[in-house]
Amino acid sequence: MLGALTGELRDGDELIVIDNASSDGTPDAVRDATPDATVIEAGENLGFAAASNRGAALSSRELLLFLNPDAVVAPGFRDAIELPLAEGRGWAAWQGLVTAEGGRVVNTRGGAVHFTGVAWAGGAGERIGAEEPAAGEPGFVSGACLAVPAAEFERAGGFAEPFFLYHEDVDLSLRLRLAGGRLGTEARARADHDYEFAKGAEKWRYLERNRWATVIRTYPGGLLALVMPALIVTELALVPISIAGGWPRQKLRSWLDVARWLPRLLRERRAIQSGRRVPAGEFARALTPDLDSSYLGAAGRSRLLRVALRAYWSAVLAALPG
Secondary structure: OHHHHHOOOOOOOOOEEEEOOOOOOHHHHHHHHOOOOEEEEOOOOOHHHHHHHHHHHHOOOOEEEEEOOOEEEOOOHHHHHHHHHHOOOOEEEEEEEEEEOOOOEEEEOOEEEEOOOOEEOOOOOOEOOOOOOOOOOOOEOOOOEEEEEHHHHHHHOOOOHHHOOOOHHHHHHHHHHHOOOEEEEEEEEEEEEOOOOOOOOHHHHHHHHHHHHHHHHHOOHHHHHHHHHHHHHHHHHHHHHHHHHOOHHHHHHHHHHHHHHHHHHHHHHHHHHHOOOOOHHHHHOOOEOOOOOHHHOHHHHOHHHHHHHHHHHHHHHHHOOO
16 A cells, blocks of 8 residues: 555655554554655554544645555556646545455445435445546545545544544535535546445444434534434334344444433534535435445335435425525
C-alpha cells in the first residue's frame, strides 16, 4: 500500500499516518518506507473517526484525503483525486472509485442511504468494464477513499468521534449536504480495498447505534417525524433478524448506547440543524426507498416490500417542503 501511495505523491504533499496502537510494527515500517511521513502513535485505539480528525488537524494543505490503510491506489490516482477541486466542480466532498479483487470488481462507486438510515456500498460486486459509467451524486462518500477540502471538513466539525467505527462517513456526508454541499465520485481515481463485510457480531452494535445517531443528528424535524413509523417497524423487524443472525445481544446494546447518548445527540442535533441551508424535501430526495443491496438479503429481493417502501416514501416526499 505504502509503495503505491508514495509513488503518487508530489513535492509538498503531506503523508500523515495515525497508528491506533497496532502490534504489527506499523510505525517503524512507515518510517522506514517513507522517512518524510508524519507518524503519530496514539498509544490506544482511537477508532477511525478520532484518528482521522487528529490527522486532519495536523495537515496544512487545502485538500484532505482519508485513505484506508489496506487501500492500494492505482497509477494516476494522485492527479485524478484532485480533479474535482482543480476543475472547480464545487463539491463539498468526493470519493474515488473503490475497487476490490485486484481492481476487477466494484467495492463502492458511491454509497446509498435508505430513509431508515441503513447505508451500503453502491455497486458492490459489479464487474468493472473498460469504462466506468458516469455516476450520479452518491448518497454518501466512502471513508475508505474520501477527499474533502480542509475548510469544508473544519466547518462541518470533522467526523463524529463517539461513533468510533462505522457510519461516520454517512454522518459527515449528510451534514455536508444539510449545509448545502454536493457530493461526487471521481471514477478516474481508483483504489483497491481489501474489503470483507463480515467482521464479527460486534460490528452490528456499532452499525445500529451509529445509524440511529446519524438519523437523530441529521434528519430535519419534518422528515424525522414522517419516517418515525418506518423506523419503529424497522426496529421490530430487526429483532428476529438479529436472533437468526446471532447478534441479538449486540442489537440490545445498540439500543442501550442510543438511550445513554440521547441527551448529547439532541444537543448536537440542535447545533447541526441550526446550520441547515437546504429544505427538508431537497435533503430527503438524496435518500432512497429501495433496499437494493446484496448485503440486505431477502429484504432487498422482495418486490412487495419495494412497492410498499416506494409508496410510503412518495407520500413522505409529497409532504415535505422543498
